[in-house]
Amino acid sequence: MQRLALFDLDQTLIDLDAAFALWAEEFAEQHRLGRKGVQHLIRLNRNGLPHRELFFAKVRERFKLSAPAVSLWAAYRRRMPHLVECRPEVLTGLAELRAAGWRVGIITNGTADNQLGKLHRTGLAEAVDGYAVSGVEGIRKPDVGLFEIAAQRCGMASGEGGWMIGDNLLADIGGGRAAGLRTVWIDHEGRSGKEHPADHVVSDVIDAIALLHEHGRRRPGCRP
Numbered sequence: 377m378q379r380l381a382l383f384d385l386d387q388t389l390i391d392l393d394a395a396f397a398l399w400a401e402e403f404a405e406q407h408r409l410g411r412k413g414v415q416h417l418i419r420l421n422r423n424g425l426p427h428r429e430l431f432f433a434k435v436r437e438r439f440k441l442s443a444p445a446v447s448l449w450a451a452y453r454r455r456m457p458h459l460v461e462c463r464p465e466v467l468t469g470l471a472e473l474r475a476a477g478w479r480v481g482i483i484t485n486g487t488a489d490n491q492l493g494k495l496h497r498t499g500l501a502e503a504v505d506g507y508a509v510s511g512v513e514g515i516r517k518p519d520v521g522l523f524e525i526a527a528q529r530c531g532m533a534s535g536e537g538g539w540m541i542g543d544n545l546l547a548d549i550g551g552g553r554a555a556g557l558r559t560v561w562i563d564h565e566g567r568s569g570k571e572h573p574a575d576h577v578v579s580d581v582i583d584a585i586a587l588l589h590e591h592g593r594r595r596p597g598c599r600p
């Protein structure tokens with residue numbers, strides 16, 4: 377198996393919830409929504425409204441905002457790249473993987489402006505060999521095609537194995553498996569009892585990086 381490690385971006389390499397909480401504070405202040413407004417935004421986000429167009433339609437309706445949902449969503453995409461951070465130890469971990477002979481890539485679903493903005497603002501774009509953004513390529517995880525693009529961007533052949541690391545069981549783990557990759561599930565909520573098809577489960581991406589090093593050491597040469 378080739379030394380290829382593909383990482384999801386949101387909630388894997390970066391803490392999107394933390395950035396969202398900052399955004400919610402700013403948005404509530406700007407629109408005078410108060411503390412309850414902040415809580416409502418965070419609840420709405422947690423309650424499975426990851427599709428932002430629908431999210432902003434609900435927000436607009438709830439707070440009787442005059443701006444159209446598409447404008448609110450566009451402003452969100454402009455602002456979010458400035459609020460996300462990648463922890464220094466994660467950037468160091470990726471650099472150490474590459475130094476150990478791994479090719480490292482990022483594969484993410486989302487709009488081009490938001491995801492590319494986040495990749496560049498956090499320094500992740502320069503910290504990896506390649507990346508594939510669904511909004512740029514026109515296909516989304518779990519479509520195997522996006523994994524193939526990511527592998528090629530890293531200078532690796534698609535279909536010759538590697539690893540996929542992510543927090544979403546369908547997009548990352550299901551998609552990764554379909555693309556012939558071994559998988560590490562980032563389970564933030566520690567639902568270790570939950571059934572899953574991943575090869576490994578960790579609670580933080582740092583542990584996933586350590587695991588890859590371990591596999592690389594166990595099988596020196598080209599079969600980590």
Ligand SMILES: [Mg+2]
Binds near residue numbers: 384385386387388542
């Ligand atoms: Mg994710």
